[in-house]
């Protein structure tokens with residue numbers, strides 16, 4: 001059960017590209033009123049940073065969480081259903097951790113949900129930069145990360161996450177499947193892979209078959225459909241002309257994020273992202289900001 005004590009430890013148990021932990025304080029004033037929310041749905045789950053935050057603040061009784069990454073969903077299932085066994089396996093990984101052990105585990109292909117989860121969490125905590133990356137054959141190929149004393153097992157955090165995931169439906173799958181099950185008053189947070197800011201980046205991702213412009217358009221069509229159904233909708237994306245065009249009829253707020261990916265340190269710094277809402281947020285001081 002989620003108690004006031006373990007709720008204070010609610011945080012993601014993996015690091016994930018595009019994770020929203022750094023934006024949660026800005027998101028807090030953009031959530032809907034607690035009393036207006038039915039279930040919580042999140043179709044691009046990643047590390048679940050927003051789910052854990054919403055669970056602590058708005059306490060929705062039920063949630064439906066999905067992501068196309070089936071291995072990630074297995075990890076959430078193991079945390080929900082087999083947390084004692086998972087903790088034991090992570091303890092064993094932690095005891096044996098060294099560079100050669102990392103590559104040994106990386107080459108394994110465990111067959112049960114809990115052993116797959118332990119492998120994913122171990123590699124996430126000890127691999128280079130907490131990346132999840134697979135090759136064309138679907139095999140995890142992130143190199144060893146030179147972390148000093150990585151915390152492979154965080155038992156308190158795993159137990160809090162397990163309690164938060166009770167009564168949560170977890171499924172692998174594409175965001176388009178959400179349309180069938182969403183109901184009036186469901187609060188839905190969408191955090192898709194972002195529309196790239198530069199054309200070069202856009203064409204690279206398009207040809208590699210990742211989330212392209214057609215997916216962004218399908219997502220905007222789904223957003224409009226669910227708005228008509230009476231769902232409460234919140235969506236993150238980059239601040240680009242296409243995104244502003246696709247969501248022109250809704251409330252567009254701007255939040256600032258840190259991006260440390262530029263090799264030129266002078267070009268690192270805040271970038272603006274948009275949060276699109278179809279409702280008036282509970283804190284009305286949140287500003288709707290015009291385009292850059």
Ligand SMILES: C[S@@+](CC[C@H](N)C(=O)[O-])C[C@H]1O[C@@H](n2cnc3c(N)ncnc32)[C@H](O)[C@@H]1O
Pocket residue numbers: 016017018019020021043044045046047048049050066067068069173174175176191192193194211
């Ligand atoms: C930006 S990340 C979400 C990050 C998350 N909000 C967090 O805080 O960690 C986007 C996620 O969408 C998933 N994804 C990519 N394409 C998808 C699709 N077509 N349908 C559902 N999920 C998808 C990826 O596996 C990834 O976990």
